[in-house]
Amino acid sequence: MIKQNRIKKNMKSVKLNKAFKMKNLYFVIILLICKSSFGQNNGDLHIDYFGQATPKDSALIFAPGIISMNNRLEHAGVFSSDGKEFYFSVVSKTWDTLNTYMKTYINGKWTKDELAPFSSISGGAAEIFINKQNTIVLFVSSGLANTSDGWLKTDFWISKRNGNKWIDPQKLEATINNIDVQWHPSISCSGHVYFGSRGFIYKAKQINDTTFEEPHELKDSLINLKGSRNAEPFIASDESFLIFSSNRSGGYGGNDLYITFKKEDNTWTNPKNLGPEINSEEQDFSPHITPDGKFLMFTKEKYNGNSIVSRHIYWVSTSFIEKLKEQ
Secondary structure (H helix, E strand, C coil): CHHHHHHHHHHHHHHHHHHHHHHHHHHHHHHHHHHHHCCCCCCCCCCCCCCCCCCCCCCEECCECCCECCCCCEEEEEECCCCCEEEEEEECCCCCCEEEEEEEEECCEECCCEECHHHHCCCCCEEEEECCCCCEEEEEEEEEEECCCCCEEEEEEEEEEECCEEEEEEECCCCCCCCCCCEEEEECCCCEEEEEECCEEEEEEEEECCEECCCEECCCCCCCCCCCCEEEEEECCCCCEEEEEECCCCCCCCCEEEEEEECCCCCECCCEECCCCCCCCCEEEEEEECCCCCEEEEEEEEEECCEEEEEEEEEEECHHHHHHHHC
């Protein structure tokens, strides 16, 4: 009996070691892919930005008449890591109808708008994040119901790519979806997903493509500043900086975009406002950096009183990152 118990313990130890090694191997592969194919070191990547004149230090509306249209409300523009696909969300004024559309670059031309396949589920899809391998898309879907305090219930879903098609959208397990309001996921190369919920930014560890540990609120009081709404995070692939939206005092209007840099001791610097050339008196949110590292894409939402007038995608050069880091 003692010998049998020892054999069982040894077998269990072997299985645990194997699982640990596989988990480590997974993240080694992801890190290698991230470092070789994404971020501000990927400036050689050529992206056709719909023939637009590229912006410098002042934000411009992105592709007016092509992406940004007068008769709809767009936000959360995202390019795939190879620059051959562009996705954007079209959401109702009350945020209860979520749709994501896509364009594909084929033979030197962009296709017409089409509903992304994963957006056809009953709760729709918005605010997507595509992994660096272009094999998995993580997105927000609505439960078509509100929480007791008026927030729209949302969950994270994924869809995997089969060839050139996104297939089999599936809701992620309860561990990552144990918070009833979740928006704007962003994943680093080290496997940390950052997202917003009820005015706070959360973080969770990725175990594999589809599994995450339980999320926890960022404890940094400079980021999750009490008394302000802090949301819509974008994490750099190497986690060297975090861009997010906040309505804290000292801004230029509603929600402004801020950047914070990670220090050597893994704490964060005091967030810096991106400035009046980017932020405005309206709502600025949904940041995402293009896969060549050259531009920040984000959303401006304009109001007339309590009524939304427009919601469009804007873009600006990422030169502000180094400037603010040096200040």
